[in-house]
């Protein structure tokens with residue numbers, strides 16, 4: 001091993017990762033269900049009212065060395081992460097509700113918990129947003145910035161970030177706002193110069209999420225995209241991210257149905273079981289569900305959810321097993337359920353000699369309860385990436401694909417969707433940046 005451990009601290013041979021001293025400022029775009037559940041959750045945890053369940057940065061361990069070494073520190077003791085006590089939140093929203101009001105509206109957390117946190121949550125008030133209803137048809141924003149063009153709006157966001165920077169030591173921006181309409185890359189997305197000209201000319205290919213991302217990256221601030229929008233997944237943003245040493249990752253939090261898909265599909269593939277059909281449907285009644293009820297926003301989500309199976313099954317390598325999968329995804333807006341999404345999957349598989357079988361999955365989940373720890377981990381890991389010399393200037397942080405439905409990867413490189421490959425990739429990245437041996441799971445040394 002390249003490190004020595006003393007009481008969980010790295011004492012020798014550790015590379016120069018800047019320490020997480022001072023305050024980490026987290027600017028959340030969209031103070032809705034996911035964001036308020038994350039913020040309220042962090043405060044509840046800080047006060048000892050609850051545990052950070054679902055958060056790898058807070059509860060996860062990492063094995064170092066051989067299985068026989070019995071060395072598995074907590075991840076937060078192994079890598080220098082910001083402490084929850086040092087995290088300070090702010091954000092933008094198109095409505096004026098403070099975080100308490102927004103959380104009460106989202107109805108994810110119970111009243112008893114929210115009332116205990118109310119004095120703190122009320123202090124977090126959204127900054128006016130950059131919003132245009134053309135990109136999110138179902139919402140009518142009232143708390144929005146105005147400007148002479150998209151460049152002016154980006155400058156206003158940069159001023160917000162600069163002002164916040166004065167009150168904290170480091171900043172990360174995360175998009176937890178609504179899903180925008182489906183957009184594809186055009187010429188405006190191909191270089192920083194083209195993008196900046198597009199901001200000036202109000203190019204319709206530039207959605208608000210891109211304006212936030214541009215503002216953050218221009219300020220050298222890392223940016224995570226929790227929604228399926230076209231936001232940082234195009235050449236201009238990757239270039240800007242590298243140029244300003246502002247790490248990026250996206251897109252779309254991998255929470256319920258897709259998380260299950262990226263666990264089950266690798267199991268079928270590992271056992272060479274064929275799949276002829278995979279039908280996935282959901283009912284969801286929160287504001288996200290309402291936004292996704294619009295066909296153009298749904299299209300963005302559908303594209304993000306569809307990709308995983310193709311990449312995992314690799315039909316070009318296994319045509320007999322996966323060439324003719326019928327893959328269908330539905331999201332139905334059903335208000336009575338609120339944030340409690342119910343998902344059904346029917347999977348038609350086939351085995352030895354082609355004999356068919358079926359698997360049914362019925363996941364009664366809580367959307368924001370699953371998403372909140374993911375958003376927190378992404379923020380803390382992006383801050384770590386920004387302080388890590390070997391990560392800060394590489395642009396896309398593919399090692400964070402563990403958290404994402406539609407993970408971004410280098411041009412020409414297919415993304416890894418298998419949750420366990422993603423988990424290994426993440427942990428090996430942490431070992432790598434700390435100078436520890438990677439774990440290959442070969443294990444022959446135990447039988448010498």
Ligand SMILES: NC(=O)c1ccc[n+]([C@@H]2O[C@H](COP(=O)([O-])OP(=O)(O)OC[C@H]3O[C@@H](n4cnc5c(N)ncnc54)[C@H](O)[C@@H]3O)[C@@H](O)[C@H]2O)c1
Pocket residue numbers: 029030031032033034035092093094095106129130131132136139175176177178179208209226227228252253254255256286287288291367368370371
């Ligand atoms: N909860 C999950 O499991 C999950 C999983 C994957 C992705 N997501 C995505 O995360 C996002 C947030 O989900 P949610 O359930 O919190 O939704 P939500 O509707 O409760 O919150 C979104 C918030 O964003 C605000 N908003 C919209 N456009 C904005 C803009 N341009 N600037 C600032 N604020 C803006 C809205 O007013 C709202 O308060 C959605 O895009 C959703 O698709 C959620």
